Amino acid sequence: MDMATIAMCPAKAPMTTTPSPKLDDGICLSATWNRTGVIVAxxxxYGSALDRLKSPTGIFLDNNDVLYIADSVNHRVVKWMPGASSGQVVAGGNENGKNANxxxxxxxxxxxxxxxxxxxxRENDRVQQWFANDSQGQTIIQNFSCWGVAMDKDESLYVSHFREHYVLKWPTNQVVxxxxxEGKNLDQLGYPSQIFVDQDHSVFVADSQNDRxxxxxxxxxxxIVVAGGNGIGDDANQFSRPAAxxxxxxxTVYVADNWNNRIVRWPKGATSGTVIVGGxxxxxxMTKLSTPEHLTFDRHGNLYVADTGYHRILNDNSTCTFNSGSSSLQPSILTQAQSLRNQARQYQLEAKAASELSQVEYRFGCKSQAKVFIH
Structure with a gap:
């Protein structure tokens, strides 16, 4: 096993700002988002035509940037291709009811x-599995007031039971x-809404009634409370019925702060967050939000918001910059360094070039230092 080395380029004019190293999700520590969104669906x-939505409450974005939208009041799932002016119904759309379609x-x-x-x-108290191109779904969980659904890297499902105040893992049927x-203790939840599962199978819950x-x-x-939990309100350390x-x-935690009409970014270990969209x-x-219910990111770190009250999906593009201070950085070194980022998930990387050396050192955001080794 050898330490990774990167050859230095010939001397060039110093650069004080260059694209920031990003992790696998495309988001860097210095990321900012355009506060003026673009409507992508x-x-x-408001409406039932295929270029309209009614109170979209959930979104899923695949690796090809195709949106799947839980178009709640239209009782349908709409698939929306990148750049399209209208969507395609891929599930439901047959009025509201309890039938399989x-x-x-x-x-x-x-x-x-x-x-x-x-x-x-939700109102049928069930979770439906719907195969691609099928005309109806099948019930896999019933008598369950499902509000949020998430999937881990192994494709196990996690669903929040809104009225019974817990999250279930399926198919093992394990309460996680x-x-x-219902309650405010750390072993309790209060009307959990949307959920997220990370790479370590930790479950993050928008605990809406507890505003945390x-x-x-x-x-x-x-x-463990990682954001909010300071009562209902619109201060930087508070939420008002967080939805997702x-x-x-x-x-870093990102929250659709429903009643505050904003998206909040809350760094790990911080005691408060910052508003990145809306508020x-x-x-x-185009800068306002109305009761946002869901959010997601694409592989470049661009933000998508289910702007429920305005019946639309917004895209807010991300920008990353890296301010090197007094250091001089060669773009080619950073480009090569990004190929090693998979080995440093969950940490923010800094690339530090030295003119006399033939290697790049990496300093992790947690303040420990490490050489990056490859097999």
Whole structure:
């Protein structure tokens, strides 16, 4: 096993700003998002036509940037191709009802690698499995007030039981968060909505009634509050009925803060967050949000928001910069260094070039230092 070395380029003019090294999810520590969003689905607003949506509550983005939308009040799943002006109904769309080809206010969706959809059919108290190109689904979990559904890297499902205040892993039927009734204790949840599962199988819950995001590690008997938990409100350390959560490779938490009409970024270990989209300072219809219910990122770190009250899906592009201070950085070194980023998941990397050396050292964001080795 040898330490990875990268040959230095001939001397060039110093650069103080260059693209920042990114982790696998495309998000860097210095990321910012365009506060003026672009409508990528629901271009015509409220309605039932294929270029319109009614209160979209859940979104899933595949590796080809194809959107699957839980179009709640239209009782359907809409598939929306990149750049398209209208979508295609791929599940439901047959009015609300309890039949196998119907939904009743669906709330969340995930799609596996084969294109099979798993859908929270909220008011029918069931989770539906719907194979690609089928005309109807089949019930895999019933008598279950499902609000959020997520999938881990092994394609096991996780579903939140909104009225019974716990999260279930399927098909093992194991309670992985909550399960001790409604409450504010760390072993309890209060009307959990959307959920997220990271690479370590930790479950992050938008614990809506408790206005917090709580993390349950695998096998844990209680959770850890990682954001919010300071009562309902619009201060930087508060949420007002958080609806959804997603976590990046650095452990930064992103929250659809529903009643505050904003998306909040909360770094790991921080005591407060910052508004990255929406909020009370938003000034026009393209910067404002209305009761956002869900969010996700593409592989480049661009943000997608289910802007439920405005009946649309917004895209807010990400920008990363790396301010090197007094250091001089060669772009080619950073380009080569990015090929090693898979070995440093969950940490922010800094590339530091030295003119006399033929290697790149990596300093991890947790303040420990390490050489990067490859087999």
């Amino acid at each position: 629901g271009l015509k607003g 119907q939904f009743n206010y669906l709330s969340s969706i995930v799609v596996d690698k084969n294109g099979t959809m798993f859908i929270c059919d 968060a909550g399960g001790n009734g 995001i709580i993390k349950w590690s695998i096998g844990a008997k209680e959770g 959560v997603i976590v990046d490779d650095m452990g 009370k300072n938003a000034s026009d219809e």
